[in-house]
Amino acid sequence: MGSPVFEAELPIVAAPMSGGASCPALVSAAAGAGAFGFLAAGYKSADAIAAEMAQLRAAGTSYGVNVFVPTTGQIGEEDFRRYAEELAGEGLPYGLDLAHAPRRDDEDDHWQAKIDLLLENPVPVVSFTFGLPAAEVVVALRGRGTRVLVTVTTVAEALLADQLGCDGLVVQGSAAGGHSGTFDPRRPMPRVSTEALVAEVVAATGLPVLAAGGVGGPAEVRALLAAGADAVAVGTLLLRSDESATTQVHKDALADPARTETVLTRAFTGRPARGLRNGFIDRHETTAPHGYPAIHYLTRELRTAAAAAGHPDRVHLWAGTGYRAARTGPAAEIVSELASGL
Numbered sequence: 001m002g003s004p005v006f007e008a009e010l011p012i013v014a015a016p017m018s019g020g021a022s023c024p025a026l027v028s029a030a031a032g033a034g035a036f037g038f039l040a041a042g043y044k045s046a047d048a049i050a051a052e053m054a055q056l057r058a059a060g061t062s063y064g065v066n067v068f069v070p071t072t073g074q075i076g077e078e079d080f081r082r083y084a085e086e087l088a089g090e091g092l093p094y095g096l097d098l099a100h101a102p103r104r105d106d107e108d109d110h111w112q113a114k115i116d117l118l119l120e121n122p123v124p125v126v127s128f129t130f131g132l133p134a135a136e137v138v139v140a141l142r143g144r145g146t147r148v149l150v151t152v153t154t155v156a157e158a159l160l161a162d163q164l165g166c167d168g169l170v171v172q173g174s175a176a177g178g179h180s181g182t183f184d185p186r187r188p189m190p191r192v193s194t195e196a197l198v199a200e201v202v203a204a205t206g207l208p209v210l211a212a213g214g215v216g217g218p219a220e221v222r223a224l225l226a227a228g229a230d231a232v233a234v235g236t237l238l239l240r241s242d243e244s245a246t247t248q249v250h251k252d253a254l255a256d257p258a259r260t261e262t263v264l265t266r267a268f269t270g271r272p273a274r275g276l277r278n279g280f281i282d283r284h285e286t287t288a289p290h291g292y293p294a295i296h297y298l299t300r301e302l303r304t305a306a307a308a309a310g311h312p313d314r315v316h317l318w319a320g321t322g323y324r325a326a327r328t329g330p331a332a333e334i335v336s337e338l339a340s341g342l
């Protein structure tokens with residue numbers, strides 16, 4: 001298709017999903033079906049993402065890489081310690097002493113090493129989330145032939161990204177699974193349909209738009225393209241696919257009829273994200289502070305241990321509102337179904 005930002009047969013994108021789901025196998029499977037896929041560099045070392053990039057390069061697959069823009073200085077010691085003490089009981093079954101965990105509020109997720117890697121090994125597309133990269137980074141990546149996308153959640157953010165000189169926007173509605181890309185994690189998150197936001201952003205900027213959030217089937221894909229999107233990104237719909245490497249506990253929860261809703265929560269990471277409602281959210285949402293990435297690091301081992309033990313009520317079960325349609329099977333089949341009627 002003639003997307004101005006990437007070469008692919010279909011206007012469908014396998015969205016970046018950190019935490020395992022967006023592995024090279026998923027990106028290759030999506031590409032094999034005519035979509036365009038993203039690797040997720042978030043939470044990985046530069047070496048780990050380099051190894052994934054090398055696999056796709058060796059296979060001749062065209063793909064993009066998604067990077068988290070650092071957010072630091074979000075939480076003070078007192079608020080952090082209060083929440084760490086509140087969570088102490090959650091860690092006990094796994095032998096974790098959360099009350100005395102160190103506060104890691106200045107981690108930048110290996111930002112510079114990842115940018116250096118992407119400058120040394122250019123890929124067709126790099127997308128950013130959680131804010132704006134510095135203008136020099138955009139200029140440098142574009143100088144290597146990489147098209148730069150910025151994730152936005154409001155028209156105001158879209159205008160800032162446009163001023164920065166990026167090549168396109170990932171327009172993320174509040175129905176999206178996982179973290180919101182909002183530039184301001186403390187702002188209240190009103191419900192905004194991806195379709196309405198896409199139409200507003202297209203009118204305001206004219207930039208190519210990749211629409212993301214809440215897709216449950218081909219009708220939503222068609223509606224988002226009709227609203228002006230150049231392509232549509234799906235995350236949640238691919239989480240249970242054969243190639244997705246998210247945890248089994250996450251895959252099973254998505255199919256559990258007892259999980260009847262998704263909610264926006266900051267209880268797990270200190271930054272708003274949409275996931276299946278569970279016990280941890282119910283116990284801590286009202287008292288959870290803002291404070292990404294410190295809260296992410298505080299709960300990370302707990303979530304890993306709970307996932308290994310098969311305890312979904314202490315795992316971040318990221319999911320968009322279309323999660324009921326997420327099914328097992330080859331990702332290529334899921335992509336082809338989404339494209340039906342295009």
Ligand SMILES: Cc1cc2nc3c(=O)[nH]c(=O)nc-3n(C[C@H](O)[C@H](O)[C@H](O)COP(=O)(O)O)c2cc1C
Pocket residue numbers: 015016017018019021040041042066128129151172175176177178179181212213214215233234235236237318319320321322
């Ligand atoms: C498990 C999971 C992990 C995600 N990780 C990232 C990420 O690392 N970077 C990013 O920009 N977006 C991330 N997202 C958001 C997706 O890229 C995309 O915007 C979202 O999945 C679209 O909404 P949908 O889930 O309703 O299809 C994640 C989403 C999920 C469900």
